[in-house]
Amino acid sequence: MTTVKKIILNAVFYILFVPATIMAVLFFTPWVVFGRLFSYREAMRRLRLTIRWYGRMMIWGLPQPFLKVRYTGKSGESSIPRPCIVICNHRSSSDPFLMACFSFEAVQIVNIWPFKIPLLGVVAKLAGYLSVNEMSFEEFSRRCGQLLDEGVSIIAFPEGTRSGVNAMGQFRGAMFRIALERKLPIVPLCISGNEDKPIRGSFCMNPGTVFLHRLPTVMYEQFKDMTPFKLKNYVRDIIENETKLMDAR
Amino acid sequence: MTKEEVISKTNEVFEKSFEIAPERLKPEAHIFNDLGLDSLDIVDLVVGLQQKFAVTIRDDERVRNIRTLGDVYDFIYLLGQEGSVGGSPSK
Numbered sequence: 097m098t099t100v101k102k103i104i105l106n107a108v109f110y111i112l113f114v115p116a117t118i119m120a121v122l123f124f125t126p127w128v129v130f131g132r133l134f135s136y137r138e139a140m141r142r143l144r145l146t147i148r149w150y151g152r153m154m155i156w157g158l159p160q161p162f163l164k165v166r167y168t169g170k171s172g173e174s175s176i177p178r179p180c181i182v183i184c185n186h187r188s189s190s191d192p193f194l195m196a197c198f199s200f201e202a203v204q205i206v207n208i209w210p211f212k213i214p215l216l217g218v219v220a221k222l223a224g225y226l227s228v229n230e231m232s233f234e235e236f237s238r239r240c241g242q243l244l245d246e247g248v249s250i251i252a253f254p255e256g257t258r259s260g261v262n263a264m265g266q267f268r269g270a271m272f273r274i275a276l277e278r279k280l281p282i283v284p285l286c287i288s289g290n291e292d293k294p295i296r297g298s299f300c301m302n303p304g305t306v307f308l309h310r311l312p313t314v315m316y317e318q319f320k321d322m323t324p325f326k327l328k329n330y331v332r333d334i335i336e337n338e339t340k341l342m343d344a345r
Numbered sequence: 346m347t348k349e350e351v352i353s354k355t356n357e358v359f360e361k362s363f364e365i366a367p368e369r370l371k372p373e374a375h376i377f378n379d380l381g382l383d384s385l386d387i388v389d390l391v392v393g394l395q396q397k398f399a400v401t402i403r404d405d406e407r408v409r410n411i412r413t414l415g416d417v418y419d420f421i422y423l424l425g426q427e428g429s430v431g432g433s434p435s436k
Contacts, residue, residue, distance in 0.1 A: 233385060268383040325363045325386050332381075 101303040105162040109301065112158050117215065120150050137246065143223045144201050144248070151196025162303040163293060167197045169310030176200075176313050179249040181275050182283045185264050185335050186253035187291040190306075194287060195251050197308055202249040205271065207257060224248070228270055240274050250274075254328065258296055262343050264336050267328040275316070276324060284311040284335050288342035307342050311335070346425045352418050358393040359414075372415030380414070394421065398430050 124146040132139040155165050178200055184191065192204055203224045211217040211227060224243055228236050240250060254272075255265040275282050286309045292302040311334060319327050356370045365380060376382050382390065391403050398421060402408060411417055424430050 266378065266381040266383070269385050270383075273385065323363070323389075325382070325389070329381060 098303060101162045102300070105159055105303050106300055109158050110299070113154075116153060116158060117150075120146070120153070121215070124149075140224065141201060143219070144203065147219065147223055148196045148198070151193045154193050155190070155196060159301065163301060164305045165194065165197070165308065166305060167308040167310075169308075173199060173310070176283055177281050177315075179244045179247050180281045180283050180313065181271055182249060182251040182285055183271065183331050183335065184251065184253050184285040185287055185339055186255045186258050187261070187287060188258055188293055188296070190290055190293050190301075191253060191258070191287060194290070194306065194308060198249075198251075200249055201247070202251050203243060205250060205252040228268075233270060233273075236270060237274055237277070240271075241278070244274075244278060244280070254332075261291060262339070264332065264339070267332045269324045269328045272328040272331070273324045276319070276322075276327065279316040279320070281316060282314040282319070282331055284314065284331055284338075285309070286311065286335050286338045286342060288339050309338060309342060311338060346422070346430060348418065348422050351422045351425065354397050355394070355414075355417055355421060358390065358397050362389055362393040370414060372413065372418060374414045375412060376414065376417070377412075398424070400424055400430050 124142075128139055128142045128146060131142040182195075182198070182202065184195075192206065192210065195202070195204060203226065204220075205226050205228055206220065208227050208229055210225075211221055213220075224239075226236060226239055231239070243250060250271065252271040254267040254269070256268050257265070272282075274280070286307075288307045288309075289304060290306040293304065293306060294301045314331065314334075319330065322330065356367065359365045359370055359380070360367060363380070363382070363386065369380065374380055376387075376390075391408065394400070394417075395402060400421075402420075402424070407420060407423075411420060421430070
């Protein structure tokens, strides 16, 4: 039965993926371009909103009913001070799409490979997504500062690469240094159940449920005396502890 | 400076700068994978070691080959043998 579900899930998803993407481009491009008549900032806001809607279609639309996503912690999202820095564990290539769960404007820190995806990579770059591996920390910090000054939050996967398994990798500290420098709140987001959706090195998704759980925001006052090294491990520990509980359920 | 002194002072840098528990400071511990440092932390580590041993190691090409804590001990000890360690190191 699972094999049948898997075949239907992947067949439906990949048959609809290309036409859905083309339709999204045709439908949203004029709206985004029209926003440029008001201001560059408005056009960027519309582009990032488009990405969020597109992500929701890819996660909450196309794979239904065989791949479900449950997001807990959404109810208190309006109380998160913004801009903020969202920190997530990273198991699968579907993670960037899952970030559509948030209702606020944000860009993601990605590795180099997502920029190489046809069309999506170009759109991500246009929207201000950053690759920490393509620039010095000083340049990265400057670009993040510009976004944060505009009120845009930043979503990061500080493991740097997909783990593909339940175990978490070590965190890199760039975003934690920026959180300390700019006194920004950190929002930990735990992702569980996505390690095989799809499996690393494959496009084949498995049916099941992905769980997203947003933990309480870590405010600057809580970590202002920490070093960047201590802060990244502090956040890593709370995400790791929660994901272990989520995996055990 | 003896190897034991190098180990002790190097461990002090890791404990003070990164608050890493002494029991984790083993020669075979990989600086990135086991101790969790990243490239930016290495800058802090170099600064800490420079202050502790009163040396200039930032531009030393051999730093790039360091992978484990044991490599750090060996590198600092080698600097001592070369006479590069000196001045008034911080306590």
